[in-house]
Amino acid sequence: MMTELHQNGQEEVRIGYFVCHCGTNIAAMIDVAAVAEYVSTLPNVVVSKDYRYMCSEAGQDLIVQDIKEHRLNRIVVAACSPLLHERTFRTATQRGGINPFFCHMVNIREHGSWVHEDRAEATEKAKALARGAIGRVKYHKALEKRREPVTPAALVVGGGIAGIQAALTLANTGKKVYLVERDPTIGGHMAKFDKTFPTLDCAACILTPKMSEVYAHPNIVLWTYSEVEGIEGYVGNYQVRVRRKARYIDEELCVGCLDCVDECVFKVGNVDDEFNVGLSKRKPVYMPFPQAVPKLVVIDPVACTHLNGGNCQKSCVDACERAAINFDQTDTIEEIKVGAVIVATGFKTFDPKRKPLYGYGKYPNVYTALEVERLVTSCGPTEGEVVCRDGRTPKKIGIVHCVGSRDHQTNRWCSRVCCMYSMKLAHLLHEHTGAEIYNFYIDIRAPGKGYEEFYERLQEEGNHFIRGRVAEITDIPKVAEEEGMLTIRVEDSLAGFVRRIPVDMVVLSTGLEPHADSQDVRRMFNISCSREGFFLERHPKLAPVSTTTDGVYLAGCCQGPKDIPDTVAQAGAAAAEALTLLDTGYVEMEPSVSVVDPIFCSGCKTCLNLCPYHAITRDDAKGVAVINPVLCKGCGVCVAACPSGAITQNLFEDREIFEEIEEVLAYA
Amino acid sequence: MDPIEREIRYESDRDPTFADEIRAMPGCELMDRCIQCATCSGICPMSDAMELTPRRIIELTRNGFKNDVLRANTIWLCTSCYQCQVECPKKIGITDIMYALKSKAIESGAYGKKFTIPILAREFYAMVKANGRVSESRLVQRLFMKTQPTRFLGMGRLGMKLMKTGRFSNKVERMRNPEGLRRALEALPTDGRKRS
Numbered sequence: 024m025m026t027e028l029h030q031n032g033q034e035e036v037r038i039g040y041f042v043c044h045c046g047t048n049i050a051a052m053i054d055v056a057a058v059a060e061y062v063s064t065l066p067n068v069v070v071s072k073d074y075r076y077m078c079s080e081a082g083q084d085l086i087v088q089d090i091k092e093h094r095l096n097r098i099v100v101a102a103c104s105p106l107l108h109e110r111t112f113r114t115a116t117q118r119g120g121i122n123p124f125f126c127h128m129v130n131i132r133e134h135g136s137w138v139h140e141d142r143a144e145a146t147e148k149a150k151a152l153a154r155g156a157i158g159r160v161k162y163h164k165a166l167e168k169r170r171e172p173v174t175p176a177a178l179v180v181g182g183g184i185a186g187i188q189a190a191l192t193l194a195n196t197g198k199k200v201y202l203v204e205r206d207p208t209i210g211g212h213m214a215k216f217d218k219t220f221p222t223l224d225c226a227a228c229i230l231t232p233k234m235s236e237v238y239a240h241p242n243i244v245l246w247t248y249s250e251v252e253g254i255e256g257y258v259g260n261y262q263v264r265v266r267r268k269a270r271y272i273d274e275e276l277c278v279g280c281l282d283c284v285d286e287c288v289f290k291v292g293n294v295d296d297e298f299n300v301g302l303s304k305r306k307p308v309y310m311p312f313p314q315a316v317p318k319l320v321v322i323d324p325v326a327c328t329h330l331n332g333g334n335c336q337k338s339c340v341d342a343c344e345r346a347a348i349n350f351d352q353t354d355t356i357e358e359i360k361v362g363a364v365i366v367a368t369g370f371k372t373f374d375p376k377r378k379p380l381y382g383y384g385k386y387p388n389v390y391t392a393l394e395v396e397r398l399v400t401s402c403g404p405t406e407g408e409v410v411c412r413d414g415r416t417p418k419k420i421g422i423v424h425c426v427g428s429r430d431h432q433t434n435r436w437c438s439r440v441c442c443m444y445s446m447k448l449a450h451l452l453h454e455h456t457g458a459e460i461y462n463f464y465i466d467i468r469a470p471g472k473g474y475e476e477f478y479e480r481l482q483e484e485g486n487h488f489i490r491g492r493v494a495e496i497t498d499i500p501k502v503a504e505e506e507g508m509l510t511i512r513v514e515d516s517l518a519g520f521v522r523r524i525p526v527d528m529v530v531l532s533t534g535l536e537p538h539a540d541s542q543d544v545r546r547m548f549n550i551s552c553s554r555e556g557f558f559l560e561r562h563p564k565l566a567p568v569s570t571t572t573d574g575v576y577l578a579g580c581c582q583g584p585k586d587i588p589d590t591v592a593q594a595g596a597a598a599a600e601a602l603t604l605l606d607t608g609y610v611e612m613e614p615s616v617s618v619v620d621p622i623f624c625s626g627c628k629t630c631l632n633l634c635p636y637h638a639i640t641r642d643d644a645k646g647v648a649v650i651n652p653v654l655c656k657g658c659g660v661c662v663a664a665c666p667s668g669a670i671t672q673n674l675f676e677d678r679e680i681f682e683e684i685e686e687v688l689a690y691a
Numbered sequence: 692m693d694p695i696e697r698e699i700r701y702e703s704d705r706d707p708t709f710a711d712e713i714r715a716m717p718g719c720e721l722m723d724r725c726i727q728c729a730t731c732s733g734i735c736p737m738s739d740a741m742e743l744t745p746r747r748i749i750e751l752t753r754n755g756f757k758n759d760v761l762r763a764n765t766i767w768l769c770t771s772c773y774q775c776q777v778e779c780p781k782k783i784g785i786t787d788i789m790y791a792l793k794s795k796a797i798e799s800g801a802y803g804k805k806f807t808i809p810i811l812a813r814e815f816y817a818m819v820k821a822n823g824r825v826s827e828s829r830l831v832q833r834l835f836m837k838t839q840p841t842r843f844l845g846m847g848r849l850g851m852k853l854m855k856t857g858r859f860s861n862k863v864e865r866m867r868n869p870e871g872l873r874r875a876l877e878a879l880p881t882d883g884r885k886r887s
Binding site: 483490502504515517519521523 | 721
């Protein structure tokens with residue numbers, strides 16, 4: 024082989040082999056010194072060493088020095104996963120003065136020491152893998168990374184607090200931001216809350232200024248009542264299609280005076296008000312809430328008589344002085360180009376009807392926590408007066424934690440915010456009604472700044488905390504005191520007996536779960552999700568806002584349940600990651616892409632439909648396939664499929680792979 | 692055979708004022724802070740003999756389950772070593788709460804008539820109040836007389852022997868000015884509540 028390479032006019036292959044101890048991670052299960060000694064006997068190997076931490080500065084310098092000293096032109100590093108340190112060792116190779124793609128990594132940690140129990144066999148395997156790598160690396164070619172320019176704009180999907188924060192952070196750096204929100208207003212769940220734990224500052228007071236800032240920001244294009252329909256392209260260069268749903272209102276003309284709402288033929292609301300989670304009714308023409316951003320009305324096409332083909336006198340049209348109502352409006356499609364995407368699509372709350380024992384929907388005085396938020400807030404349907412659905416003012420209130428959380432029958436995970444918001448609601452309900460409050464909990468989880476202190480405050484305010492998961496809520500009395508009440512049956516596991524506690528009102532602290540259509544969103548942005556359906560970060564610790572798709576970042580509860588402080592922090596982090604990409608101005612493309620040799624290509628189109636990234640097109644003039652190196656992810660499907668063998672993939676050429684296999688087998 | 696005991700509690704089983712009464716006693720203010728970590732029960736040298744551990748006493752007290760608390764032997768087995776109080780992460784006056792509960796139990800008579808510990812406590816207090824000092828031999832004799840009178844008589848010979856060797860004396864020990872102590876005790880509220 025060596026002579027062959029010489030005959031091809033290439034220089035002599037001089038390989039350096041470096042095997043890492045990874046502390047004891049590798050060295051405890053693999054005799055690295057023995058591996059290094061074995062490798063030194065292989066052809067073309069000039070240097071073979073073991074070192075405690077190859078990824079350390081000193082370890083990298085070892086490579087740099089040996090390249091210079093021994094005129095090495097191929098490097099093999101046996102260490103951890105290339106996912107972790109391929110870049111490190113390629114960079115070190117480059118520092119040594121040779122092309123970084125002459126470096127090859129062998130994974131003897133995840134594929135070796137961590138998964139084996141027999142030291143002798145693990146060592147033999149490491150030797151075999153080393154021999155394979157030594158065999159293949161001599162065919163490596165010098166490759167160059169491609170650079171592609173980045174569109175200096177970002178798309179933020181979702182206008183809750185996460186999206187708002189991310190959009191503002193990016194916009195403040197001067198980058199153009201498109202903020203797309205599905206609902207008619209931004210604000211998300213936070214806009215519905217009364218106060219926020221643990222400081223009890225008013226949610227609206229801290230959120231609405233940010234909402235207005237978004238609306239007024241010169242760098243933010245705000246599209247509410249709109250949905251992302253499709254996205255194409257690649258990191259730094261995405262083309263996004265956004266559907267702007269017909270509002271039947273001219274956004275340029277409407278000033279949100281609400282004259283049309285007042286004059287609607289429906290004198291009272293006829294549809295459940297989404298913003299008040301069904302506790303009140305709204306008209307077909309409505310503004311979600313007085314502080315909505317943008318301050319525009321919207322006509323609900325399902326509820327509006329005229330839009331349903333009915334005969335309506337259209338008094339709203341007459342009422343509008345600015346002639347802003349336009350029943351002929353249709354959905355429009357906007358096409359935009361962005362470099363980065365921040366997905367901040369949020370969550371939905373658990374539907375407690377899935378836990379029939381708690382009687383939600385059966386007993387009128389059983390509420391969800393979100394309903395109670397609207398009930399205690401001064402801008403809610405009762406203007407802050409806590410009155411139950413049956414008209415009574417509650418004197419005893421039970422708050423049931425973990426409804427749809429920590430439950431294998433529904434959702435396994437802890438929703439993280441329920442303990443704290445339950446305590447907040449306990450405080451507010453007590454403040455509003457003077458009622459005696461019982462919290463039924465499994466564990467109190469208050470891990471945040473000032474959270475444990477808030478718990479202690481609630482305890483000292485005289486709230487009852489009863490440790491036990493509520494078994495049943497019933498209106499069937501067993502003793503006189505339970506007449507006309509809802510009785511909660513629970514084992515007080517700290518007191519050590521079962522209790523029956525009659526209350527006027529029950530609050531179900533429902534958990535957080537992914538949106539029903541989160542799978543569609545996931546597929547559209549080509550990101551992964553964890554088992555429960557929340558979007559998956561690239562690394563739970565070291566890349567918490569990145570996704571497996573470059574240029575797509577996560578913020579807020581779409582990634583997993585979290586409270587407002589964490590959401591805002593994560594949104595800032597996502598904005599920073601997006602900014603890093605946008606500000607760099609270019610993206611470097613891995614050179615491990617496939618290339619078509621037009622001499623051999625028959626133009627059969629087999630590869631076209633197989634490519635998962637739509638990277639291959641057919642040049643009809645020349646009758647051959649062409650691969651766009653920017654879109655190609657190097658998956659190798661086309662290489663395997665090509666009946667003519669016309670496609671090769673950099674770093675995975677046939678001779679490299681076959682040589683590696685042969686050498687591994689030769690060792691065995 | 693005993694009927695099966697009811698193991699459920701209704702709201703009417705709670706004494707609505709009990710927790711407030713205890714909370715109002717000195718040293719008991721922080722009871723509601725308890726997070727039921729059970730350090731008190733773990734560290735208590737007597738908890739293995741207690742019907743209810745100190746942790747459960749706190750939980751039941753703050754929930755108003757007066758009967759369960761006062762009928763348990765726990766409060767009487769407390770030796771006032773204060774280890775629970777020293778180690779409590781929330782700085783709750785657990786031993787002080789035990790004292791408050793003892794005084795509630797004595798007040799309401801919620802303990803067995805022959806149960807020695809409350810009798811000892813009362814005799815001890817009466818003797819101190821009268822003389823300013825405790826005469827140990829006399830205190831022991833009184834305790835035996837009230838709780839196990841027959842056994843007390845049977846121990847007469849041993850008593851005589853001890854007296855002869857000077858190890859046992861019927862002498863009443865008194866402080867020099869018991870009047871001052873009496874006035875101090877009288878100045879205290881009798882129900883154990885904090886003075887306003």
